[in-house]
Amino acid sequence: MNFVKTTLTELEELGLKRTLRIHSGELTNYSTNDYLCMSTNPIAVKKAVEAVKLFGTGSGGSRLMSGNLSLHEELERRLAQLTGMETALIYGSGFLANTGVLTALAGRNDTIFSDRLNHASIVDGAITSRSRVQRYRHCDVQHLSDLLKKHTETGRKIIITESVFSMDGDIAPVREIFELSRSEGCILIVDEAHATGVFGHGGGICREEGVVPDVVTGTLSKALGSYGGFASCSRKTREFLVNKSRSFVYSTGLPPASAGAALGALQVINSRKESGSELVDRAMFFRESLKQAGFNTGNSNSQIVPVIVGDSSAAVALSHSLENRGILAVAIRPPTVPEGSARLRFSVTLCHQRKTLQNTASEMKKLKWK
Ligand SMILES: Cc1ncc(COP(=O)(O)O)c(C=O)c1O
Structure with a gap:
């Protein structure tokens, strides 16, 4: 395992080595995604505790086995309401939502058009799907349009973008991308991980812009202060994901505490729009x-x-x-x-x-x- 040592030395020399640290909480913290300070909100905490008392500490298995709790379905109804979509499906994390949705909707004969600065979970989902991947220049609708016109291979075309970009904090032109997706007959997926709870009265950028993509993915771990991910979509798409999304099918249902905390967070967001x-x-x-x-x-x-x-x-x-x-x-x-x-x-x-x-x-x- 010599490569382990040499890689770590290389990273160190390049100033790129990462280390894990425990932060004491004494510093003014600008490196958290707990945007609404929800992780310590009394209502969210209370709902998490109540959920544990009622349902226990774990869901005990995949949702398709015995891990499907009424709490999960209640949370899905509320997430659907928040994002203005027909239904929602919870995943174990936002990362798993992106990989799960992409690998279900895109396959070997399809092409994914992905913003160059999209998150690692989108990059990994696209690779795992075995689709062709075309990366368009960051937020550049003209470049996206050129690539769509150039790549006329058969198969589905899937466009995917973040709405608020995680490392730049800029906002994708979702309306223009949506219109292009309709005129070019593409599936559109928008990752609202950093917009949920913040923009569009909590519903995200698509909600704010009045745009309804085919799938909105998101996370419960940022503004909602909990843990887990979700995909909002139509009823038929949900049914499809329940059958075909491997990170949903082959993974344990969300722990009750996380679902309860997210429900508490949604209650707070709805009361303070x-x-x-x-x-x-x-x-x-x-x-x-x-x-x-x-x-x-x-x-x-x-x-x-x-x-x-x-x-x-x-x-x-x-x-x-x-x-x-x-x-x-x-x-x-x-x-x-x-x-x-x-x-x-x-x-x-x-x-x-x-x-x-x-x-x-x-x-x-x-x-x-x-
Ligand atoms: C844009 C984006 N999508 C997805 C994720 C993954 O979310 P989670 O932390 O819930 O796995 C993140 C978070 O790091 C993100 O920034």
């Missing part, structure tokens, strides 16, 4: 402060605010300096982001008051000129 827009407003305030200080925040237009540094070691150094000032913003390096675009990824959450955001921007400004 403006939380998401308040969050996006705070992020805009933060982004503008950083921009004024001369930082490159790319095309971010959401609660995710990257500060693009370029060099991996420089990004790590900046992150360490911030940590010494009580601020946690982990450096994101290749291969998570393209070569030469290492960055600090700030997630603004509802736990960050404007004053805190202002202080963080001031600390960044001091560091920039050192």
Whole structure:
């Protein structure tokens, strides 16, 4: 196993080695996806505890065996309502939702058209499906259209994009992509992992734009503060996924605590429909402060605010300096982001008051000129 040692040494030398750390909670945390601070919300906690008391700690098996709980189906009804789709199907995680949906809908004779910056779960789902894969330039509808016209092989054509991009915080032109998918006869899948709970009164970007793709995938682990994933779709598509989606069929149903917590989160989101827009407003305030200080925040237009540094070691150094000032913003390096675009990824959450955001921007400004 010599390659293990050499690979780790190489990663270290390139400034790309990752290590696991336990964060004490004393730092101001900008590296969480718990955007609405839902993981500690009393209603979500109460619902999780109640679910465990009623259903136990595990679901005991695949949903198709004996692991299908009334709690799962209640959560699916609520997720369908939130996303404005007919039904929903829960998966063990957002990663499993993407791989499960892609491998079920796309096969050997089909072509997947995927945004260049799509998440690893989409990349892996596309590879596992054995389809042909065409990657279009990030958010470039013209390039997507050119590729669709060029690749006229038989088989299904599937377009997949994130709505809010996880590392850039920019937003895909979902309406244009939707229209193109209809005129070219393609299946459209939109991954709303970072938009659920935040945009469209919680329903996501598609909901906000009044666009109904064939499948919306999402996660319970970010703004909903729980764990698990889902796909919202038509009844027929759900029936198909229940039969053909391997990460659904061959994996245990979601634990009751996670389903209960997600149900609690949806209750909170429905009772405070403006939380998401308040969050996006705070992020805009933060982004503008950083921009004024001369930082490159790319095309971010959401609660995710990257500060693009370029060099991996420089990004790590900046992150360490911030940590010494009580601020946690982990450096994101290749291969998570393209070569030469290492960055600090700030997630603004509802736990960050404007004053805190202002202080963080001031600390960044001091560091920039050192
Ligand atoms: C765009 C996107 N899709 C899917 C996922 C996977 O979600 P989960 O963490 O629930 O597996 C993530 C999270 O990392 C993501 O950023």
